[in-house]
Amino acid sequence: MKKILLLNGPNINRLGKREKEFYGTFTLEDIENDVGALVQKHGYELDCFQSNHEGELIDCLHKADGVYKGIIFNPAAYTHTSIALHDAIQSISTPVIEVHISNVHQREAFRHVSMTAPACHGQIVGLGALGYQLAAQAFITD
Template sequence: MKKILVVNGPNLNRLGVREPGIYGMQTLADLEHRMQELGRGHGVEIDCFQSNHEGAIIDRIHQADTLYEGIILNPGAFTHYSYAIRDAIASISIPVIEVHISNVHAREEFRHHSVTAPVTKGQIVGLGLYGYELAFFALINEKKGEK
């Protein structure tokens, strides 16, 4: 069975509580359940991981290289300054798609720049939790040779 890893960074464990006007009312558990159901429907195993710690995210990205066909990554605030996560992504051979729930380009200036996006397959922003589903379909279609 194909496997995809969903990685969520800092403060995403607060989904449903943190700024619901921006991030919505669904929780991280809701998102993880939604993604696992989507995966089951397409014969893909989905593993989910969340951490508020940069090193834990880096370790998980490194481990994923030999275990998964791709990563869906929401690096949270690390997006804007973590060259260490950027380098971890660059060091692996599987595709990574960066996802952001809110439209980071319509928010504060510091959120407009991603240091991680240049080493990812693509970036999806502003579509809420649906962005994770779009990233899933992009990864499974890439594996079928459709780009």
């Protein structure tokens, strides 16, 4: 099983256009291409999915169980609100690493709490697009 899933939540499709002071100028396509190139060098495949809809993310997590070595997941704003995503992550055996582009702990207080992180294998915050590559590297070398 040499596959990794890159999963992104709401508004990540707007990268490069929104709040550049927090998220930079790179796009979701840039992230997908960079992570894809990294995992391919190590003989892995990368599947990518982004949705602005919580239920679609839950369905994707359920379908991913047992199919991937790991899931790189940026739940975006759902991080701070979604018990349903927490439960979906907890219900699967495939490990999930939560990634955030900005340092959520330097932002508004409501962003300091992650509902999803306790169900995840690990969390990477504040390293920009590099965080996704580090998560991929963790699965590759694990």
